Amino acid sequence: MEETTEESNGPKLMAALWPIAISSGIVLGLRIFAKISRGRYIWWDDIIMLFSQTLLIVAVSLITRAVALGFGRPHTALDPDALYGIATYGAIYSAASTVIVASARISFAVALLRITLAGWGRVLVRVIIVGLVCVTAVPPVVARFTICDPFQKVYGQVPGGRCGNTYIPLYLGWASGGESLPSFSSLLRHKMFTGLGWFRPAWNAASDFALTLLAWRIIWSMRMRPKEKLGVAIALSFGLLSGMITIFRYTYVALIYTRDFFEYGYFGFIWMAAEGATTIIAASIPALRAFVVERSRSSQDWRRWLSASGGASGGPRSSAAAVTPRSSPGPASSSSGRNKDNNIHRHMPDPNDALRGDEWDLEMSRDIEQASPRPAHAKGVTGVDEWTDV
Numbered sequence: 001m002e003e004t005t006e007e008s009n010g011p012k013l014m015a016a017l018w019p020i021a022i023s024s025g026i027v028l029g030l031r032i033f034a035k036i037s038r039g040r041y042i043w044w045d046d047i048i049m050l051f052s053q054t055l056l057i058v059a060v061s062l063i064t065r066a067v068a069l070g071f072g073r074p075h076t077a078l079d080p081d082a083l084y085g086i087a088t089y090g091a092i093y094s095a096a097s098t099v100i101v102a103s104a105r106i107s108f109a110v111a112l113l114r115i116t117l118a119g120w121g122r123v124l125v126r127v128i129i130v131g132l133v134c135v136t137a138v139p140p141v142v143a144r145f146t147i148c149d150p151f152q153k154v155y156g157q158v159p160g161g162r163c164g165n166t167y168i169p170l171y172l173g174w175a176s177g178g179e180s181l182p183s184f185s186s187l188l189r190h191k192m193f194t195g196l197g198w199f200r201p202a203w204n205a206a207s208d209f210a211l212t213l214l215a216w217r218i219i220w221s222m223r224m225r226p227k228e229k230l231g232v233a234i235a236l237s238f239g240l241l242s243g244m245i246t247i248f249r250y251t252y253v254a255l256i257y258t259r260d261f262f263e264y265g266y267f268g269f270i271w272m273a274a275e276g277a278t279t280i281i282a283a284s285i286p287a288l289r290a291f292v293v294e295r296s297r298s299s300q301d302w303r304r305w306l307s308a309s310g311g312a313s314g315g316p317r318s319s320a321a322a323v324t325p326r327s328s329p330g331p332a333s334s335s336s337g338r339n340k341d342n343n344i345h346r347h348m349p350d351p352n353d354a355l356r357g358d359e360w361d362l363e364m365s366r367d368i369e370q371a372s373p374r375p376a377h378a379k380g381v382t383g384v385d386e387w388t389d390v
Contacts, residue, residue, distance in 0.1 A: 010072030013266040014064060017273050021060045024277035028053050031284035043114065048107035049280060052100050056276055059096035062089045063269060075262040080159055086262060087152035093269060095141045100276035101204065101246075102137035108211050108283045115218055125214065128207050135203050155261045201250035208243030208279075215286075238282035245275045 066089035153161035249271035
C-alpha cells in the first residue's frame with residue numbers, strides 16, 4: 001500500500017457515531033426503566049425498539065472495524081484487500097441502518113395501534129407499517145446485496161465485478177454502477193435515482209409526519225389541561241425532527257456518488273445513524289416525560305405534606321389513586337368492588353382491552369383532569385372520541 005499524507009476522516013466518523021448510538025441507548029434505557037419502575041409492562045413496541053437499538057450498536061461496531069481498515073481515506077491510498085473489507089462492512093452497515101430506521105418507526109406505529117383510534121386511524125397506521133416493511137426495509141436490503149456482483153462493487157471503486165443485476169424495482173434510489181453497466185441501463189438508473197428514487201425517503205418522512213399528527217390528534221381528543229396537552233405535543237414533535245433528518249440524509253447521500261465513497265462516504269453514514277437514533281429518541285421522549293412529571297409531582301406532594309404535618313407518619317397518599325380507577329359512581333355497596341376491578345393502570349394483563357395505563361404513556365399518568373367524576377367505560381370501544389374518562 002502506497003504511503004499517503006492524506007488526512008483520514010475516520011476519526012470524525014467515530015467521534016459522531018458512538019455518541020449518537022450511546023445517546024439513543026441511554027434514552028431508551030431510561031424509557032424501559034421508567035416503565036419497569038412504575039410497574040408497567042414491556043410491550044411489543046418496547047421489544048421492537050430494543051431490537052433497533054441493539055442493531056444500531058452492532059452496525060456502529062462494524063463501521064469501527066472499517067475505520068481501522070482505512071475508511072475515511074482516499075481509495076487510491078488503500079490496497080485492494082482493504083477496499084474489499086471496507087465495502088463489506090459499509091454494505092452491511094447501510095442495510096442495518098435501513099432496518100433500524102424502519103423498525104424504530106414501526107415500533108412507534110405499533111404503540112399507536114395500542115391506543116384507542118377511530119377506524120380510519122387504525123387503517124392509516126396499518127398502511128404505514130406495511131409501507132415501512134415493503135418500501136423502507138426489505139427492498140433496499142435485498143437490492144444492496146444483489147445489485148452488484150460481488151455486492152461490494154456497489155461502492156464503485158472496488159476492483160473487478162459488475163453492477164446492474166437486480167430484480168428490485170429501480171425506485172429504491174441506489175444509483176451506483178460499474179464500468180460494465182450498459183449505457184441504456186445507466187441512463188435509466190440515473191433517471192430513476194433523480195426522479196422516482198426519492199419515493200423511499202419521501203415515504204419515510206411522510207410516515208414520520210403522519211404518525212406524529214395521529215399522536216397529536218389522540219392527545220387533543222383527551223380531557224387534559226391545555227398546558228399539559230401542549231407539553232405532550234412538544235414531546236411528540238421529535239418525530240418531525242426525525243422526518244427532517246431523513247430528508248437531509250438522502251439529499252447528502254445523492255452527492256456521495258459524485259465523489260470518492262471511501263473518503264467522503266463517512267458523512268452519509270453519520271446521517272444514517274442520526275436518522276435511526278432520532279427515531280428511537282422521539283419514540284421514547286413521551287414515556288420519559290410522563291415519568292419526570294410523575295416523579296416531580298410526587299416530590300411536590302411530599303414537600304407539601306411535610307410542611308403541613310411537620311413530618312407525621314403515614315406520608316401523602318399518591319395522587320395516582322385518583323386517576324387509576326375508571327368505574328362510574330354507583331351505590332356504596334358495589335363501588336369498592338368495581339373500583340378494585342377497574343384499577344387497570346398497573347395490573348391489567350389483558351392486551352386486548354381497549355385502553356391501558358401502559359399505553360405509550362399517552363395518558364401521562366396524572367395529566368388528566370380530576371375535577372369531575374368519570375363514567376365507566378365500555379370495553380371494546382374503538383373510537384378515541386367516545387372516551388370521556390381520559
